[in-house]
Amino acid sequence: MSRAAKIVALALIAVAAIVAGFAAGSVSIPLASLVSALLHPGNDAISEILWKLRLPRVLAAFSCGGLLALAGTLMQVLLRNPLADPYVFGISGGAALGVMAGMLIGAGTVAQTGMGLAGAVLTSALVFGLSLRAGNWNPYRLLLTGVVVAAGLNALLSLILVLAPQTAVKGMLYWLMGDLGYAGNPLPGLLVLVVLFAVAMPFAPAMNVLALGRMKAHSLGVAVGGIEFVLFGLAAVAAVTAVLIGGTVGFVGLIAPHLVRQLGLADHRLLLPGVVLVGGGFLTLADTVARSAWAPLQFPVGVLTALLGVPILLMFLAGKEKDAAH
Amino acid sequence: MLHIEGVRLAYPGRILVEELSAEFKAGETWAVLGRNGSGKSTLLHALAALRRPQAGRVLLNDATLQDMPRRALARHVGVLLQEESREFWGSVNDYVLLGRYPHALSPFGWSGQDELIAQNELVAMHLGDLGTRPYASLSGGERQRARAAALFAQQPLVYLLDEPLQHLDLPHQVALLERLAGEARDRHATVVMALHDLLFAARYCNRFLLLFGDGRCSIGSAEEVFNTGLLGELYGFPLTLVDAGGERLFLPATRAGGRPHV
Numbered sequence: 001m002s003r004a005a006k007i008v009a010l011a012l013i014a015v016a017a018i019v020a021g022f023a024a025g026s027v028s029i030p031l032a033s034l035v036s037a038l039l040h041p042g043n044d045a046i047s048e049i050l051w052k053l054r055l056p057r058v059l060a061a062f063s064c065g066g067l068l069a070l071a072g073t074l075m076q077v078l079l080r081n082p083l084a085d086p087y088v089f090g091i092s093g094g095a096a097l098g099v100m101a102g103m104l105i106g107a108g109t110v111a112q113t114g115m116g117l118a119g120a121v122l123t124s125a126l127v128f129g130l131s132l133r134a135g136n137w138n139p140y141r142l143l144l145t146g147v148v149v150a151a152g153l154n155a156l157l158s159l160i161l162v163l164a165p166q167t168a169v170k171g172m173l174y175w176l177m178g179d180l181g182y183a184g185n186p187l188p189g190l191l192v193l194v195v196l197f198a199v200a201m202p203f204a205p206a207m208n209v210l211a212l213g214r215m216k217a218h219s220l221g222v223a224v225g226g227i228e229f230v231l232f233g234l235a236a237v238a239a240v241t242a243v244l245i246g247g248t249v250g251f252v253g254l255i256a257p258h259l260v261r262q263l264g265l266a267d268h269r270l271l272l273p274g275v276v277l278v279g280g281g282f283l284t285l286a287d288t289v290a291r292s293a294w295a296p297l298q299f300p301v302g303v304l305t306a307l308l309g310v311p312i313l314l315m316f317l318a319g320k321e322k323d324a325a326h
Numbered sequence: 327m328l329h330i331e332g333v334r335l336a337y338p339g340r341i342l343v344e345e346l347s348a349e350f351k352a353g354e355t356w357a358v359l360g361r362n363g364s365g366k367s368t369l370l371h372a373l374a375a376l377r378r379p380q381a382g383r384v385l386l387n388d389a390t391l392q393d394m395p396r397r398a399l400a401r402h403v404g405v406l407l408q409e410e411s412r413e414f415w416g417s418v419n420d421y422v423l424l425g426r427y428p429h430a431l432s433p434f435g436w437s438g439q440d441e442l443i444a445q446n447e448l449v450a451m452h453l454g455d456l457g458t459r460p461y462a463s464l465s466g467g468e469r470q471r472a473r474a475a476a477l478f479a480q481q482p483l484v485y486l487l488d489e490p491l492q493h494l495d496l497p498h499q500v501a502l503l504e505r506l507a508g509e510a511r512d513r514h515a516t517v518v519m520a521l522h523d524l525l526f527a528a529r530y531c532n533r534f535l536l537l538f539g540d541g542r543c544s545i546g547s548a549e550e551v552f553n554t555g556l557l558g559e560l561y562g563f564p565l566t567l568v569d570a571g572g573e574r575l576f577l578p579a580t581r582a583g584g585r586p587h588v
Contacts (some may be wrong), residue, residue: 202433209427218376221400221428262406266416269435
């Protein structure tokens with residue numbers, strides 16, 4: 001299969017995931033009614049469910065997954081580390097701390113989002129600042145600083161969970177695991193995804209070179225410092241947006257790039273669109289299962305992405321061993 | 327073509343090169359010789375604008391290297407680093423195409439012409455049937471050839487090579503040196519390479535730069551440089567001169583000829 005055909009196949013799978021997300025739920029919608037409700041929205045119950053509930057939820061899931069996958073891909077190439085994920089700056093911990101603190105003092109949803117944003121921005125500024133202050137720039141120090149700061153934030157999160165009243169703890173845990181139940185209007189998230197993707201794409205050839213290390217990239221004519229700065233910014237905005245949509249959903253940002261590379265699409269010009277489709281499609285599918293498989297019970301989607309993500313990642317690692325043995 | 331004036335290269339507490347001036351002209355093939363840690367790589371990095379010398383200037387056709395835009399510089403100067411990350415996630419084809427990066431006109435990548443050039447260089451390095459293999463799965467020698475193919479795909483006018491013969495078997499060592507000599511002869515490229523093999527250096531290079539590792543440097547032709555006294559001092563190791571049918575070989579002295587003093 002040619003590389004372009006693989007991208008088309010990924011796009012078709014993503015569309016199928018979105019359609020499945022529209023159709024499945026506590027009330028399942030047959031395909032024919034789905035099409036007519038999409039094309040000619042009426043006042044019936046099906047149109048109501050589709051346009052008020054399913055469509056926003058599915059689009060939120062897709063944009064959240066796409067943003068996480070995009071952020072993860074950028075982080076992996078910037079840190080030259082296949083285990084980097086969107087949260088290496090401590091973005092998830094910072095956002096979680098803000099939102100949890102908001103829940104603890106009983107702030108409204110908008111205020112919670114604002115506090116989450118503030119927490120994420122402060123944490124990433126702290127991690128970036130600390131690793132830049134040490135003089136000569138080194139991705140490993142950035143990685144390590146992020147891990148250490150995240151560990152500190154985790155302790156604070158545990159403290160909040162202990163202090164919080166029983167009734168609030170369940171909502172906090174759902175948020176920490178990643179849950180799209182409170183996603184709200186999906187348009188801002190989608191817009192951020194489209195803009196970030198459009199900004200990142202022209203840097204794709206430079207990312208191919210950057211993967212070989214800074215000195216090699218320098219020698220091939222990449223203005224390394226400036227490009228890295230832009231890409232770190234894009235990754236941070238993508239991760240923060242995703243966290244504000246769906247809480248700290250794990251594994252999507254880590255596995256999406258690996259899966260797409262396994263398909264032979266390591267060239268970032270194909271990898272970037274590939275991961276957005278895979279990450280978005282994967283989270284849409286996982287969220288559909290999370291809210292419909294045990295309906296009316298709804299699971300936080302983060303549990304499912306981890307349950308699915310762990311075996312996929314283990315399979316990838318086993319395959320990698322086989323490659324190395326050749 | 328490439329010009330250095332009063333260059334000083336140093337690490338904290340250690341001076342490697344002091345007051346070095348040289349002109350690397352078009353069509354010349356240079357060997358940089360010296361012991362481990364004598365500053366060969368550091369000098370090559372300075373020539374490629376990957377490191378700023380502590381003093382002095384590096385000029386490419388009378389323009390200061392540090393002032394040139396990176397991409398424009400990479401169209402003229404190509405570097406084979408001694409080491410680079412093996413963790414490349416694409417195929418051998420993907421890797422060699424990276425050599426075309428400075429020439430790509432579209433922000434979205436290379437053209438069919440670029441792919442053709444990369445493919446030809448793969449074949450020239452005898453990697454034609456490995457193009458679709460993952461780069462990470464290559465053997466050491468195959469990887470070195472892929473790195474050389476990417477460098478030739480870059481089509482620079484100045485080649486800077488840091489131990490280009492490492493990991494290569496004998497036929498591929500000769501093939502790579504023949505190719506580099508051809509680039510100097512036919513395209514009037516400048517070749518500067520750090521080498522440890524005195525025989526190949528003598529056969530394929532016409533200018534020599536000796537780094538003694540303490541700031542002292544010597545520049546000269548084969549006649550000026552290739553004598554047991556200077557080379558013995560360079561390596562801190564006694565050498566024996568052997569005439570092999572008109573070709574002068576420098577062999578490490580045996581114990582009978584003098585105990586090595588490493």
